[in-house]
Amino acid sequence: xxxxxxxxxxxxxxxxxxxxxxxxxxxxxxxxxxxxxxxxxxxxxxxxxxxxxxxxxxxxxxxxxxxxxxxxxxxxxxxxxxxxxxxxxxxxxxxxxxxxxxxxxxxxxxxxxxxxxxxxxxxxxxxxxxxxxxxxxxxxxxxxxxxxxxxxxxxxxxxxxxxxxxxxxxxxxxxxxxxxxxxxxxxxxxxxxxxxxxxxxxxxxxxxxxxxxxxxxxxxxxxxxxxxxxxxxxxxxxxxxxxxxxxxxxxxxxxxxx
Amino acid sequence: xxxxxxxxxxxxxxxxxxxxxxxxxxxxxxxxxxxxxxxxxxxxxxxxxxxxxxxxxxxxxxxxxxxxxxxxxxxxxxxxxxxxxxxxxxxxxxxxxxxxxxxxxxxxxxxxxxxxxxxxxxxxxxxxxxxxxxxxxxxxxxxxxxxxxxxxxxxxxxxxxxxxxxxxxxxxxxxxxxxxxxxxxxxxxxxxxxxxxxxxxxxxxxxxxxxxxxxxxxxxxxxxxxxxxxxxxxxxxxxxxxxxxxxxxx
Amino acid sequence: xxxxxxxxxxxxxxxxxxxxxxxxxxxxxxxxxxxxxxxxxxxxxxxxxxxxxxxxxxxxxxxxxxxxxxxxxxxxxxxxxxxxxxxxxxxxxxxxxxxxxxxxxxxxxxxxxxxxxxxxxxxxxxxxxxxxxxxxxxxxxxxxxxxxxxxxxxxxxxxxxxxxxxxxxxxxxxxxxxxxxxxxxxxxxxxxxxxxxxxxxxxxxxxxxxxxxxxxxxxxxxxxxxxxxxxxxxxxxxxxxxxxxxxxxxxxxxxxxx
Numbered sequence: 019x020x021x022x023x024x025x026x027x028x029x030x031x032x033x034x035x036x037x038x039x040x041x042x043x044x045x046x047x048x049x050x051x052x053x054x055x056x057x058x059x060x061x062x063x064x065x066x067x068x069x070x071x072x073x074x075x076x077x078x079x080x081x082x083x084x085x086x087x088x089x090x091x092x093x094x095x096x097x098x099x100x101x102x103x104x105x106x107x108x109x110x111x112x113x114x115x116x117x118x119x120x121x122x123x124x125x126x127x128x129x130x131x132x133x134x135x136x137x138x139x140x141x142x143x144x145x146x147x148x149x150x151x152x153x154x155x156x157x158x159x160x161x162x163x164x165x166x167x168x169x170x171x172x173x174x175x176x177x178x179x180x181x182x183x184x185x186x187x188x189x190x191x192x193x194x195x196x197x198x199x200x201x202x203x204x205x206x207x208x209x210x211x212x213x214x215x216x217x218x219x220x221x222x223x224x225x226x227x228x229x230x231x232x233x234x235x236x237x238x239x240x241x242x243x244x245x246x247x248x249x250x251x252x253x254x255x256x257x258x259x260x261x262x263x264x265x266x267x268x269x270x271x272x273x274x275x276x
Numbered sequence: 277x278x279x280x281x282x283x284x285x286x287x288x289x290x291x292x293x294x295x296x297x298x299x300x301x302x303x304x305x306x307x308x309x310x311x312x313x314x315x316x317x318x319x320x321x322x323x324x325x326x327x328x329x330x331x332x333x334x335x336x337x338x339x340x341x342x343x344x345x346x347x348x349x350x351x352x353x354x355x356x357x358x359x360x361x362x363x364x365x366x367x368x369x370x371x372x373x374x375x376x377x378x379x380x381x382x383x384x385x386x387x388x389x390x391x392x393x394x395x396x397x398x399x400x401x402x403x404x405x406x407x408x409x410x411x412x413x414x415x416x417x418x419x420x421x422x423x424x425x426x427x428x429x430x431x432x433x434x435x436x437x438x439x440x441x442x443x444x445x446x447x448x449x450x451x452x453x454x455x456x457x458x459x460x461x462x463x464x465x466x467x468x469x470x471x472x473x474x475x476x477x478x479x480x481x482x483x484x485x486x487x488x489x490x491x492x493x494x495x496x497x498x499x500x501x502x503x504x505x506x507x508x509x510x511x512x513x514x515x516x517x518x519x520x521x522x523x524x525x526x
Numbered sequence: 527x528x529x530x531x532x533x534x535x536x537x538x539x540x541x542x543x544x545x546x547x548x549x550x551x552x553x554x555x556x557x558x559x560x561x562x563x564x565x566x567x568x569x570x571x572x573x574x575x576x577x578x579x580x581x582x583x584x585x586x587x588x589x590x591x592x593x594x595x596x597x598x599x600x601x602x603x604x605x606x607x608x609x610x611x612x613x614x615x616x617x618x619x620x621x622x623x624x625x626x627x628x629x630x631x632x633x634x635x636x637x638x639x640x641x642x643x644x645x646x647x648x649x650x651x652x653x654x655x656x657x658x659x660x661x662x663x664x665x666x667x668x669x670x671x672x673x674x675x676x677x678x679x680x681x682x683x684x685x686x687x688x689x690x691x692x693x694x695x696x697x698x699x700x701x702x703x704x705x706x707x708x709x710x711x712x713x714x715x716x717x718x719x720x721x722x723x724x725x726x727x728x729x730x731x732x733x734x735x736x737x738x739x740x741x742x743x744x745x746x747x748x749x750x751x752x753x754x755x756x757x758x759x760x761x762x763x764x765x766x767x768x769x770x771x772x773x774x775x776x777x778x779x780x781x782x783x784x
Binding site: 281284307365367369375387389390465470473485491493500504508511 | 541542545546549550570571625626629630636637638640641642643644645647648649720721723724727728731732739742743745746749751754755758761762765766769770
């Protein structure tokens with residue numbers, strides 16, 4: 019399988035008011051086309067930084083980030099779309115206009131972009147909310163609009179930085195199912211950052227475990243299980259134990275440092 | 277709003293007018309101008325009998341306000357955005373701007389009078405000075421309260437700086453900005469009026485001075501009422517535009 | 527050790543101060559140059575050096591005038607704070623009163639006070655009384671509006687708790703409402719001083735025989751530009767100093783709030 023995404027020996031240091039912080043030490047990772055790759059790790063391990071690099075918002079200090087063989091120099095909305103933990107919807111735009119935002123930036127004429135956005139609202143479960151403003155929508159709905167905004171520009175790669183982090187557990191699980199459905203219909207390559215083992219196990223084809231700060235790739239766990247997955251099945255339960263074993267020590271290290 | 281409240285307000289207003297009427301009559305009608313003396317004065321004023329040149333003076337005042345405000349908007353937005361977009365400039369001159377705001381604007385007026393004389397120019401300059409600060413400060417405040425996540429999102433979707441400015445910054449700060457523009461108008465109006473009353477040869481303020489100087493107290497009150505109408509009308513116009521702007525961004 | 531090297535080494539804050547000082551000096555130098563070159567009539571725009579000399583000339587009467595103005599302002603200030611906060615407590619805490627009076631208050635606040643100045647002078651003549659009265663009126667309204675807002679914003683829960691513990695009316699005012707509105711009162715006091723000073727200066731310019739406003743008016747009429755600029759600078763400096771002083775006092779008093 020050709021490696022669509024290649025992260026090669028990447029490091030990043032941030033200068034804060036309290037001194038230098040090594041977010042990433044030596045991260046190497048490759049992701050194939052069509053994968054659902056979850057990055058999991060303790061707080062502060064640099065997962066969001068990795069995503070930022072893939073999205074062209076952060077430049078590595080050393081190493082390279084390649085997409086389809088080309089180095090990433092800046093945001094590339096032709097190939098990569100990002101969904102953040104804070105949905106970041108524009109409060110003065112309706113749900114429909116928020117979804118159409120990326121298309122608007124690319125100069126798609128108004129009729130067409132509204133149609134594309136409108137067609138997305140159905141699968142997003144927001145058909146009746148096209149004319150609503152973000153303040154009239156629930157947290158889950160807002161995040162769906164943000165995802166819709168990312169889907170509208172129809173990129174090959176979808177980056178998601180803890181998109182369900184602010185939602186309650188039940189909504190999270192429903193959103194996870196819904197996201198899986200979209201992924202399987204669109205065959206995008208998804209990089210999904212999360213804290214939640216449950217999400218990692220339910221959604222991914224591969225789980226990348228990162229160490230505590232400074233972040234490195236600790237383990238890569240392939241998940242060759244069919245969908246939909248039952249959380250009670252023997253394989254999942256044993257994988258969960260394995261995953262937790264990998265993460266636990268890093269989490270403890272991160273906690274003691276914080 | 278309940279009917280009782282409106283009724284009480286009406287009663288209060290009528291009561292005040294009655295008290296004023298009685299009190300003025302008893303004390304000194306010339307000095308205290310009871311409402312019954314004001315009404316004929318207003319009629320005389322509007323019929324252009326007490327001050328036949330009224331339209332010319334009114335027109336001058338309105339022109340002074342328009343020019344002062346136009347300058348205030350231009351400079352306020354220009355300098356405001358310059359300070360807001362350029363971080364070093366903003367951090368250096370922002371506090372200086374805020375410090376100047378702590379100075380009562382009227383201290384500049386004698387210098388303006390010396391420089392521009394008693395004519396319209398000094399009033400325009402003063403109205404400009406007063407209207408400039410709230411507008412410039414509103415630009416700075418408006419930019420500061422923009423949610424940075426919105427800028428990150430736009431960048432992630434490939435927006436260029438120009439697009440970020442037009443599609444993210446402007447809508448996000450519009451509410452604050454329009455508030456500043458409205459305050460700026462109110463202050464420009466006050467500035468021109470103050471300038472005229474402190475010394476001018478023409479304009480509504482000069483008529484007020486004239487009436488006051490000749491003890492024509494009823495005419496003075498009529499002129500004050502006319503000026504108040506002007507003030508209220510300009511603010512009403514501004515608030516209408518404000519509401520229109522809000523509908524456009526939301 | 528180059529200039530750039532030094533500048534690069536400076537902290538952000540020092541750099542800002544340097545830019546501020548540098549730009550002020552640049553403006554002064556430009557001003558001096560332009561005035562000397564004769565591009566502007568030195569009668570109207572004196573050189574900074576002339577202003578400095580003018581300061582020496584006018585120092586006596588200017589300082590006297592300033593002291594006079596500031597004493598009137600102090601009286602007006604005390605009055606406007608007491609009346610403003612007092613009236614605001616009454617209007618703000620009794621919903622019925624607020625409902626009835628609200629449009630009157632807003633209307634009076636929005637009215638340019640200068641319109642009644644000629645009438646006040648007619649009644650009270652020239653001198654200290656009209657200045658103090660007008661200064662009080664000028665400072666009263668912004669304080670009133672701000673504190674009414676604060677009183678109305680006092681957390682309902684706090685009032686309910688106090689009442690359920692048997693607090694009487696006076697105690698509620700003293701122990702709940704007053705402490706809760708302190709930050710706004712301080713903020714309004716900072717605003718009020720500028721308004722009072724402005725009111726006093728306006729009266730002195732309009733119909734004054736003493737005070738800084740009168741001094742500046744006479745200097746303007748006498749076309750004594752250097753002295754006028756010096757006097758303007760003096761009043762401005764005094765005003766900025768007072769406001770900065772109030773800010774510092776405010777910070778000191780609010781330190782417990784963190």
